[in-house]
Amino acid sequence: MLVFSSLQCYTTCMQTIYLSHLHDQAFRAKFHQKQLACDQLVTLTGRTSIPLEGPWRLCPDQYDTCLRAGWYAYTGKETTPVDCDFEFWKEVIVPSVWNTEHEPWEYYEGSMLYRTEFASSQKEGTRTFLVFEGVANRAYVFLNGIYLGFHEGASTPFSVEITASLQDRNTLLVCANNTRSVSSVPSENTDWFNYGGIYRQVHLMQVPPSFIRHWYVRLLDAHTLGIDIELSGIHDSVQVVCKELGLSLLLAVHDHTASVQVPFTGQVWGIENPKRYTFCLQYGQDRVEDTIGLRTIACRGNQILLNEKPIFLRGVCLHEDHPDFGRYVNENLVRRSLEDAKLLGCNCIRLSHYPHHRYMAEIADELGMLLWEELPVYWAIAFSDPAVLADAKNQLSELILRDRNRCSVIIWSVGNENPDTDERLAFMSSLASLARSLDPSRLVGAACLVNEHTLCIQDRLEACLDVIGLNEYYGWYDPDMGKLKILLEHSLKDKPVLITEFGAGAKAGFHDAEAALFSEERQALFYKQQFVLLLGSPTVSGTFPWLLYDFRSPRRMNKYQGGYNRKGLIDQSRRHKKLAYATVQTEYRRFKEQGR
Ligand code: GCB
Numbered sequence: 001m002l003v004f005s006s007l008q009c010y011t012t013c014m015q016t017i018y019l020s021h022l023h024d025q026a027f028r029a030k031f032h033q034k035q036l037a038c039d040q041l042v043t044l045t046g047r048t049s050i051p052l053e054g055p056w057r058l059c060p061d062q063y064d065t066c067l068r069a070g071w072y073a074y075t076g077k078e079t080t081p082v083d084c085d086f087e088f089w090k091e092v093i094v095p096s097v098w099n100t101e102h103e104p105w106e107y108y109e110g111s112m113l114y115r116t117e118f119a120s121s122q123k124e125g126t127r128t129f130l131v132f133e134g135v136a137n138r139a140y141v142f143l144n145g146i147y148l149g150f151h152e153g154a155s156t157p158f159s160v161e162i163t164a165s166l167q168d169r170n171t172l173l174v175c176a177n178n179t180r181s182v183s184s185v186p187s188e189n190t191d192w193f194n195y196g197g198i199y200r201q202v203h204l205m206q207v208p209p210s211f212i213r214h215w216y217v218r219l220l221d222a223h224t225l226g227i228d229i230e231l232s233g234i235h236d237s238v239q240v241v242c243k244e245l246g247l248s249l250l251l252a253v254h255d256h257t258a259s260v261q262v263p264f265t266g267q268v269w270g271i272e273n274p275k276r277y278t279f280c281l282q283y284g285q286d287r288v289e290d291t292i293g294l295r296t297i298a299c300r301g302n303q304i305l306l307n308e309k310p311i312f313l314r315g316v317c318l319h320e321d322h323p324d325f326g327r328y329v330n331e332n333l334v335r336r337s338l339e340d341a342k343l344l345g346c347n348c349i350r351l352s353h354y355p356h357h358r359y360m361a362e363i364a365d366e367l368g369m370l371l372w373e374e375l376p377v378y379w380a381i382a383f384s385d386p387a388v389l390a391d392a393k394n395q396l397s398e399l400i401l402r403d404r405n406r407c408s409v410i411i412w413s414v415g416n417e418n419p420d421t422d423e424r425l426a427f428m429s430s431l432a433s434l435a436r437s438l439d440p441s442r443l444v445g446a447a448c449l450v451n452e453h454t455l456c457i458q459d460r461l462e463a464c465l466d467v468i469g470l471n472e473y474y475g476w477y478d479p480d481m482g483k484l485k486i487l488l489e490h491s492l493k494d495k496p497v498l499i500t501e502f503g504a505g506a507k508a509g510f511h512d513a514e515a516a517l518f519s520e521e522r523q524a525l526f527y528k529q530q531f532v533l534l535l536g537s538p539t540v541s542g543t544f545p546w547l548l549y550d551f552r553s554p555r556r557m558n559k560y561q562g563g564y565n566r567k568g569l570i571d572q573s574r575r576h577k578k579l580a581y582a583t584v585q586t587e588y589r590r591f592k593e594q595g596r
Contacts, residue, residue: 136176
């Protein structure tokens, strides 16, 4: 009897432990306490790192059982039944989005577990970091069964120090979750496909005990170069060398920072001559090196000045989307987009509606292309939620820390087409202030709102911006293109106004002499008529057709669209240039001849 009752008690206790997580609805809270945010980010560019790419094992975890029941702690030596067997998971190449890698996963939204093993030999005294360049939409990271932290935001990098938990052989487990949520940035409703996964590179980065955390090189004005460095360590000086500029400086470190301003007499970076200089920094044993272009960007009235000369932005918008790779991009795809934009006659690309891969700014620096970079503060966001604001601020900080040495980036955009409320104004103006405080050397913009009754750009946010974006679809969603003429006449501002979107849908290969909706002829006609108004208007300082390539969108389900937004000048395969591509090309040639 005694034996039976203690056995019964044992069984009940075990069951209690085993079952306890089934009733825990707050299981995420403990994970969310440990955030991997911008204060932990280390700069990747200018360093060598060990890529952790190649085959990883993946397993959908629709009910988040890994987080609920602690699968991450399993060693494979469990003596009671467990619900996962790592070695049977499907092998997939990382980085990639899972939607393109396995047909049953095409529309999957939820958690996906990623697991890899790697060996590491840690030299005495070195510090090791894991750097993730992009996990959609959020990530929970575990190394050797130990939880390292949580990151929110699909498009910006994050890192975590793993010096203390690193072993000779390591198991890295990442729970990537792409559930859309009203309290995320972006929110649950967007006009693009919600891809998921570890879709940008993962690196193992080893640095000496004292190292350079961030560095920021730019022109303060046409004749002054400014350098600011943030350090982690004990040395009292940091060396900065740029041979071509004849610079060799030893800067004193105070409070983990070093700064200097020196006269600049070199060549500025520009579209025609994308001149760059190699800068090397040495701090104790740590060394970083990067090629950096130097230029100024400013506004005078409604003009944009690049290197103190007015420039008209002949732009185009771009999404990261490819039928074979989703949001994954490699260097070739980025080069191809830049070539297609250059050939179109562009000098600027609007990277909509979220931070694109860092390759874009790196290669744009090299080729001479200006960029508008954007935060996914898109449509309806939970503007009154302080946690959402903290998330948006964190994403903005991570983006700026990543790209502020990239001269091609001239504008930080803090949002797109958001409803006009007091909460939205407070939210977005605080993002604009943050962008300015982290990087006073660039312009701040956003796509603003129109008063459709008075036909005028009218948005309280304008006061917080350097450049005003206008998305307009007169002649498409609103058939009356005549309204655009009036709107432009009413909207002459003392700041540059950029037409950050205008476009019409066309199914590649669908032709119609009457220019029916969704025909290539209709799209070409739309651009012809729009450009007559835009080119003649003193209000407009730049134009950005929406957009270079067709992209997937679950909101677009008519027979021409078939799950794609068809406003691309080129189709989604990137092979078929629609008629409108040549129309825009001709208009941009004309712009150029007229000195715009
Ligand atoms: C917009 C949005 C953009 C959409 C576009 C469209 O105003 O900013 O994200 O994709 O319109 O095609 O309707």
